Amino acid sequence: MSGGPHALAPDDFDRVSVRDVSRTFGRRRALARVSLDCRAGEIVAVLGPNGAGKSTLLGILATLMRPSDGEIRYGARTAAEAGDGLRGRIGVLGHDLFLYGELTARENLRFFGRLYDVSDLDARVDAALAAARLSDRADDRAGAFSRGLRQRLALERALLHAPRLVLLDEPFTGLDDDSAAHLSARLRELKLHGAIVVMATHDFETADGVVDRAICLDNGKLRDVPAGAGPLRERYRQALREARG
Amino acid sequence: MTRTLQAAWTIARKDLRIEARSRELVYTTLFFAVACLLVFAFAFVRERPIDNAAAGILWVALAFSGTLALGRTFERERQGETLRALLLAPVERGAVYLGKLIALLLLMAAVEMVVVPIVGLLFSAPLLRAPALLAGLLALGTVGFAAIGTLFAAMLVRASSRDVLLPILLYPMTAPLLIAGVQGTAAIFADEPNLVLAQNWLAMLLFFDAVVVTVALWVFGAVMTE
Amino acid sequence: MMNRLVPILLIAAAVIFGYAPFLIRDSPAEDTMGVVFKIFYFHVSSALTMMLSAIVCAIASAAYLRRRSRTADHIALAAAELAVVFGAIVLITGPLWARKSWGFWWVWDARVTSTLVMWMMFSSYLLLRKYAGVGSETLSAAVGVFAGVMSPLVYKSVDIWRTQHPTTNVLPSLPPGMRGVWLWCLVGFLLLYVALMALRTRLAASQAALDDLHLALED
Numbered sequence: 001m002s003g004g005p006h007a008l009a010p011d012d013f014d015r016v017s018v019r020d021v022s023r024t025f026g027r028r029r030a031l032a033r034v035s036l037d038c039r040a041g042e043i044v045a046v047l048g049p050n051g052a053g054k055s056t057l058l059g060i061l062a063t064l065m066r067p068s069d070g071e072i073r074y075g076a077r078t079a080a081e082a083g084d085g086l087r088g089r090i091g092v093l094g095h096d097l098f099l100y101g102e103l104t105a106r107e108n109l110r111f112f113g114r115l116y117d118v119s120d121l122d123a124r125v126d127a128a129l130a131a132a133r134l135s136d137r138a139d140d141r142a143g144a145f146s147r148g149l150r151q152r153l154a155l156e157r158a159l160l161h162a163p164r165l166v167l168l169d170e171p172f173t174g175l176d177d178d179s180a181a182h183l184s185a186r187l188r189e190l191k192l193h194g195a196i197v198v199m200a201t202h203d204f205e206t207a208d209g210v211v212d213r214a215i216c217l218d219n220g221k222l223r224d225v226p227a228g229a230g231p232l233r234e235r236y237r238q239a240l241r242e243a244r245g
Numbered sequence: 246m247t248r249t250l251q252a253a254w255t256i257a258r259k260d261l262r263i264e265a266r267s268r269e270l271v272y273t274t275l276f277f278a279v280a281c282l283l284v285f286a287f288a289f290v291r292e293r294p295i296d297n298a299a300a301g302i303l304w305v306a307l308a309f310s311g312t313l314a315l316g317r318t319f320e321r322e323r324q325g326e327t328l329r330a331l332l333l334a335p336v337e338r339g340a341v342y343l344g345k346l347i348a349l350l351l352l353m354a355a356v357e358m359v360v361v362p363i364v365g366l367l368f369s370a371p372l373l374r375a376p377a378l379l380a381g382l383l384a385l386g387t388v389g390f391a392a393i394g395t396l397f398a399a400m401l402v403r404a405s406s407r408d409v410l411l412p413i414l415l416y417p418m419t420a421p422l423l424i425a426g427v428q429g430t431a432a433i434f435a436d437e438p439n440l441v442l443a444q445n446w447l448a449m450l451l452f453f454d455a456v457v458v459t460v461a462l463w464v465f466g467a468v469m470t471e
Numbered sequence: 472m473m474n475r476l477v478p479i480l481l482i483a484a485a486v487i488f489g490y491a492p493f494l495i496r497d498s499p500a501e502d503t504m505g506v507v508f509k510i511f512y513f514h515v516s517s518a519l520t521m522m523l524s525a526i527v528c529a530i531a532s533a534a535y536l537r538r539r540s541r542t543a544d545h546i547a548l549a550a551a552e553l554a555v556v557f558g559a560i561v562l563i564t565g566p567l568w569a570r571k572s573w574g575f576w577w578v579w580d581a582r583v584t585s586t587l588v589m590w591m592m593f594s595s596y597l598l599l600r601k602y603a604g605v606g607s608e609t610l611s612a613a614v615g616v617f618a619g620v621m622s623p624l625v626y627k628s629v630d631i632w633r634t635q636h637p638t639t640n641v642l643p644s645l646p647p648g649m650r651g652v653w654l655w656c657l658v659g660f661l662l663l664y665v666a667l668m669a670l671r672t673r674l675a676a677s678q679a680a681l682d683d684l685h686l687a688l689e690d
Contacts, residue, residue: 085335114252116335468536
C-alpha cells in the first residue's frame, strides 16, 4: 500500500462517506437516501434481496454512475473534485468479471496492470497469478476457465494495483470451499493493509467470519444489521423483518 | 497527455492482439464488403458499369461494412462488461475512445487494402491515376466515419435495439463525410478527371475530421457516465 | 409565466394564420410560377422554424450533457419533435411546389438535401429516445449535439457537390411586395412554434413530476 498510516498519497483517502445518496431510473428507485461511512481497515457486507440496489450502490461507489441525489466523498473530496486519478485507488470485482475471454490470464493481468500504471508489472503479475493459484494456467485463454477460476483471476485483476477501496459484487459465487477460504484469507489481509472493502454477497456463512459490519438494502433503503450474538443470517432476517414492519 | 495516448495505445494493442488470434472481424468484415460489391454489381452494371458507379459503390460498401465492424468490436466489450472495466481505469475517458478508434481504423485499413483493388477490378476504376490522393480520401473519410461511429457504438453498448439504432444514427450524421469521400473519389475516377476538385474535397475532409474528433472527444466522457 | 403566455400566443398565431390566406391571395403573383409560388410563404417559414428548432435542440442537448438538468432535457426533446414536425411540412410542401412549378418532385440541391438529412437526424433522435431504453436521455443528448454540429457541414458539402451540376431552377429573390406577407406568415409560424414548445416542455415536465410522485408514494 502507499506510504504508512500517516502519509496519504495525493489520490489516496482513508474513508468513504456516502451521504443521502438516491438513484432513480425513471419510475424505479434503486437507492433511497442511503448513508454510510467506511474507514480504512473495514470490511462491510452489503446484504439484501435481489434487485434491492446492491449493484447500484457499488456502481456509484465505483464512480461508474452518478447519484440522482446526495453525494459521496472519498476522504474530503467528491469524485468530480478528485478527477481521473481517484479511480486508480479503486478496485472493482464486477458481477460480469471484467475479463477478456480471448486473452490469457497473464495477458489480462498485464493489460490492466498497464492501464493502472502498476510498477514492477511482471513481478506483480506473477504474484497475482500465484495468489489466484493459476500460475500453471497463466497462458491459457481466460474464456476456457471455469466460473470459479475466472472468479479468482477477476479478483486478482481487481487487486493488482493495490487499491484503497475494494468493491466486490458477489465474490464468493462459484468458488469451491478451498477457494472461498483463500478469498476470506485475502480479505483479512486487505483489512490489515488498511483497505476499505465493500462486498455485496448472499453467502452469509462465509461472510460472517470475515466482515466487521453488515448493512442491508431492501428496496433501496438501507438498514444496519446490528452486530451481536447469533449468526449473520439470523440477524439479517431480523433486520429485514423490522424494516418491513 | 502522453499518459492518455499511452493508455489509448495499450487499449488499441489489446484489440489488435485479440483480433490477431481469431481474425474474425477482419475476415467477416472483408467478406461482407465484397458481398456488398456483388449486390451493387447486380444493381449498377449494364453492359459496363454505370458512369462513376465505382466511387459510390466503394464508399457505400465501406460504410456498410464499417458499421458492422463497429457494432461487433463493441459487442466484444459487452461480454464480461469490459467496457466498464476500461472506464474504471485511472485515465482520461478520451483514452478509451481513442484506443477503440485506433483499433477500428487499423481494421478498416486492412479491409480497404483488399476491397479497393477489387473495386478497381470489378468496376474498371482507374486506381493508379492518383494513388496518393485516393489513399488520402479513403484515410480521412474513414477517420471521420469511425470517429462518429466509435462514439455512437460505445453509447449504444447497453441500449436496447442497438443493432439497428447504430446505422439509423450513423448514416445521416456522416453524410458530409460520405459526400466528400464519394465526390472526391468520383473526381479522380471520372473520364475527365478533376484532381484539383479532389484535392478540395480532401481539404474539406480534413476540416470535417478535425471538427468531428474534437466534438466526439468532448461528448464521450459526458455520455459514458450514467 | 409561460402557462399564461401560451393561450395568448395561440390566439395571436390563430389570428395571423386566419388572416394569412387573404394576404396571400392578394399578394402579387410571381412571374414565372404563377399562383403556385404562394406555397412559398408557408414552405420557407416552416424551414426557418425547423432550423431554429434544430439549434434549440443542439444547445439544450449540450446544456444537458454539462449539467444534467431535467429542464434542458425536456427542451431538447420538445425541440427535436418540433424539428421533425416542421421538417415534415417542408419536405411535403417542397415537392408539391416543385412538381407544379418545374415538373419534377425532387431535386438534390443543397437546401433540399440538407433539410432531408436534418430531418433524418432528428427523427433518429426520437427513435433513439423511444427504443434505446434506460438512459436514453443522455444518449440522445449526444445525438442532439452532433446534429447541431453536422447540419452546417451537411449544407456546405452538398452545396459544393451540387455546384458542380448547376440546375436551371434558381429560386427567385423576393420582390418587395411579397416581403410583408412573408414576414406576416413567418411571425405566425414563430408564435406557433414558441407556443408548441411551451406546451410540449410542460407536458414533459408533468410526466417527470408524475414519476416523482410515484417514487414519493413508495416512501
